[in-house]
Amino acid sequence: MSTAAFDWPAISQLSGDALKQQIFSIMRTAALSVNASETDDPQLLEIIPRLADLVPHRVELASFNQAFSALARATGLWNYIDKETADTADRLIAETVTLPELGGITLHREQIAALNELFTGRNLVLSAPTSFGKSLLIDALLASGRYKRVAIVLPTIALLDEFRRRLRRRFRDNFQVVMHPNDTPGEGPAIFLGTQERLINRTDLGAIDLTVVDEFYKLDPNRRDERSVTLNAAVYKLLSRSRQFFFLGPNIDNVQVATEGRWKFEFLRTRFSTVAVDTFDLRGITDKQGRLFDELGEDENWPALVFVSSPDKANRLALAAAEGLAVSDLSGAFADWLRDNVGKGWPIIKAVEYGFGIHHGRIPRAIASHMVRMFNDEELPVLFCTSTLIEGVNTAAKTVLIFDKSISRTNYDFFTFSNIRGRAGRLGQHHVGKVFLFNEPPPPELTEVSPTLFGDDDDAPDDYVVHLSDEDTSKEIDDRMATLRANLRLDNAGLRLASSVGLEVAFALKQHVAAALRQRRPIVWVGYPQYDQIRAVIDIIVKVKQPREFGAFSASQLTLFIQKLRSSATMRNFLLDYDTNFQGDRSGHDNVFKFLRACEYGLPQLFSVVEMFVRSEDYVCDYSLFLHELSRWFRAEELKNLDEEGIPIQISERFYVSGDNRASLTLRLEQAVMVGAPSLSVFERKWVAAALDIKVPT
Structure with missing residues (x-):
């Protein structure tokens, strides 16, 4: 069926008999279409969330409650059935698919x-x-x-x-x-x-x-x-x-x-959707940035996600928005905390102060997590984001403003566009979402997925086939594996480790390791390395990877970052020292977080492959102690784990006592929250309570 004839904004402005007549007409049309339409027809389904925004909230529509629940049952949107007003048959269906184990959620x-x-x-x-x-x-x-x-x-x-x-x-x-x-x-x-x-x-x-x-x-x-x-x-x-x-x-x-x-x-x-979406076409607007800020200034659009192409663009637009708008007076304490614990030179702090959140791959995880939490609580009504947020993390966004048409420098396809658009609206909060388009959307096309593991193994890349078990290989794969073992001088376990950085990269590393050994570079070490030993390995790595991939401009700067990270008493000290000594364009200030991400996995894997090739040349070499420390930022494992769970190290390191395990450290933090310990500010207390999922005493 087509709902194009229904002017929902105009309908919502009606009242009395005029509203009743219009809603009756819509419900009758929908009821007639249930048997004639496909079971997942989006145009039919979207009537239900739109009616849910009207029927339960308008006194003159009270007599329609039972009919609305019947229509929700007929379309399969059983989660919209009102168990208080529905007739017995509809109520029984809703109760049958309601899960008390999940807090009484009703499925569709x-x-x-x-x-x-x-x-x-x-x-x-x-x-x-x-x-x-x-x-x-x-x-x-x-x-x-x-x-x-x-x-x-x-x-x-x-x-x-x-x-x-x-x-x-x-x-x-x-x-x-x-x-x-x-x-x-x-x-x-x-x-x-x-x-x-x-x-x-x-x-x-x-x-x-x-x-x-x-x-x-x-x-x-x-x-x-x-x-x-x-x-x-x-x-x-x-x-x-x-x-x-x-x-x-x-x-x-x-x-x-x-x-x-x-x-x-x-x-x-299935195309089965539980929310409806209004789309606003702004492609013809000349001053797109100006119009974007106009829409962000309207509280009826909050909470609003702004999709942009890159982290730099997100930072830049958020700061520009903060120059002329203030959309929240509840985020000042967050901005103050960032100044005190990350560094006052971080440019995005000003954006946060005026109510604009930012979410991309260069935002520290605990901070990004709190940005999303404040966004969902409407304390940060606007969130500028890249695809890191679109692909996975749930938000309570009412509005999505698709400002760019690319990710980095590549235009996104219809599949990605649909995912971005799908972030508008949220069941139980915003039954009707809004999408603002600032560019021509990509043409609709079918999306087919071809997973490597569902394909023909003989056609799969070497980086994948090295992980196949013996019973799943063929003669052709066995021959490929034999060639790889001979070329890299590795056993099967070594090939799997090499594949973590890519076998082509590993082969290049092997050659550079051999050259470094001939030149007597200090890459043979055990335990905790000195500066020149770290630098020697970094020099090999940057021959196959650009330093900027790790948040640095050169091998020497990358080595210096590692040295400063392991010598800093606290993460707060490390970040404030970085902020104080930062030189250059402030847009590159957040490269330090790119460095910290690289320390978790990318750099340790490359170091491990270098170590493997050194040992393959019959040298006694063991980087494991150093790499274990590097991957957790030279902090206690418990601090790193809590950071992943939303509590920044800058807070938890104040409470850490040598020998703490997770349970003892978490208990100490919980107690500090419950008693209102002075070591936590009011803002931090709320942050930690949210991360630990405990209620702050009033």
């Missing part, structure tokens, strides 16, 4: 269809819009009691933390949530949460009942994600030990598989 028809597939034991690949409620399906599976050991693969650590909070809140008495590399699972039920880089390196997974892969489209190497190979290898490892799998993602039309695929699955594609 398509969620039930997906669960029925999974409860039969079949593997399922689900493609559904962002507002479908895919995460609820994972929770429903866990609540069923059918699965004891579950692995969940997520694309970012930010999303790991979001899942961790929700799962611990709902299942803390049923499952152990294993998220950090040093977490040790017990014998009982456990949920392994991890990015592909973490899960591929776990040796304690055992037999898995269910593997869940979120944002599964990233398995397709054609999406130009450099982490795709590792993701495919990690998922291959998990599926090889898993009884069942469930892949989730948005807006996929087909999944390509080899003729004789190793794993069978059902593919469920």
Whole structure:
């Protein structure tokens, strides 16, 4: 059916009999269309959330409550049925699909269809819009009691933390949530949460009942994600030990598989959406930035996400907005904290002070997490973001303003555009979202995903096939593996380590290591290295990688950053020293956070490959102690883990006592929150309470 004739803004302005007549006409048209339309017809479905914004809130429409619930039942949007006013039949349906284990959440028809597939034991690949409620399906599976050991693969650590909070809140008495590399699972039920880089390196997974892969489209190497190979290898490892799998993602039309695929699955594609969206076309506006700021100044658009192409663009626009607008008076304490704990020279602090949040890959995780929390609480009504937020983290955005048409310098395709647009509106908060388009959207096209692990292994890249078990290889693959072992002089375990940086990069590193050894460069060391030993390894790394990939301008600066990080007594001292000594364009100020991210995984992996090639030349060499410290920023493991869970190190390091484990440090923080300890400001107390999911005493 077509709803183009319905002028919803005008309808919302009606009252009395005029409003009643219009709503009756709409409901009658929708009822007649239920049997004539497809079950997931977006134009039919969007009537329900639009009516939900009117019927329960207008006195003159009280007599329509029961009819509205009947229409919600007929369309399958059972979560919109009003159990207080619905007739007996409609109420029974809603109660049947309401899950008390999840706090009384009511599922809709398509969620039930997906669960029925999974409860039969079949593997399922689900493609559904962002507002479908895919995460609820994972929770429903866990609540069923059918699965004891579950692995969940997520694309970012930010999303790991979001899942961790929700799962611990709902299942803390049923499952152990294993998220950090040093977490040790017990014998009982456990949920392994991890990015592909973490899960591929776990040796304690055992037999898995269910593997869940979120944002599964990233398995397709054609999406130009450099982490795709590792993701495919990690998922291959998990599926090889898993009884069942469930892949989730948005807006996929087909999944390509080899003729004789190793794993069978059902593919469920649905357009079923639980919210409606109003689209505003601003492509013809001359002063787009001016119009953007005009829309951001309207509180009826809040909370608003602004999608831009790059971190630099997000920073620049947020600062420009703060020059002429103030959209919140609740974020001043956050800005003050950033000045005191990161450095007053960080340019985005001014934007935060006036109510503009920023979310991209160069924002520290705990700070980015708090930005999102304040955004959802409408304390930061506007959030400038890049694709790091669009791909995964849930927000309570009412409005999405798509200001750019590219990611970095590449125009996004219709699939990515649909994902960005799908962030507008949120079930239970904003039934009707808004999307503002500032550029021509890409033409609609079907999206097919071709995961490497569902394809022909003989055609797969070397970086993937080195992870295949012996029973899954062919003669052609065995020959390729033999050639790789001979060229790199590595065994199979060494090839898998080399693949973590890319086999081509590893081969280049091998050559540079050999040259450095001939030149007697100090790359042979054990334990804790001196400056010149670190520099010697860095000199090799920057021959295959640009220093800017690690947030530095040169090998010497990168080495200096590492030295200062390990010699600083606290993270706060390190960041304030960086801020004080920073020279150059302030737009590059946040490169220090890029450096810190590189210390977690990228740099340690490259160091490990260099070490492996040094040892292959029969030298006694062991970088492990240094690399373990580097990956956790030369801080206690507990501090690093809490930072990933939303508590910045600048706060937790004040409370850390040598010998603390996670439980003792967390308990000390909880006590400080509960008693209002002076070592926490009022703002910090609220921050820590939110991160630990505890209520602050009034």
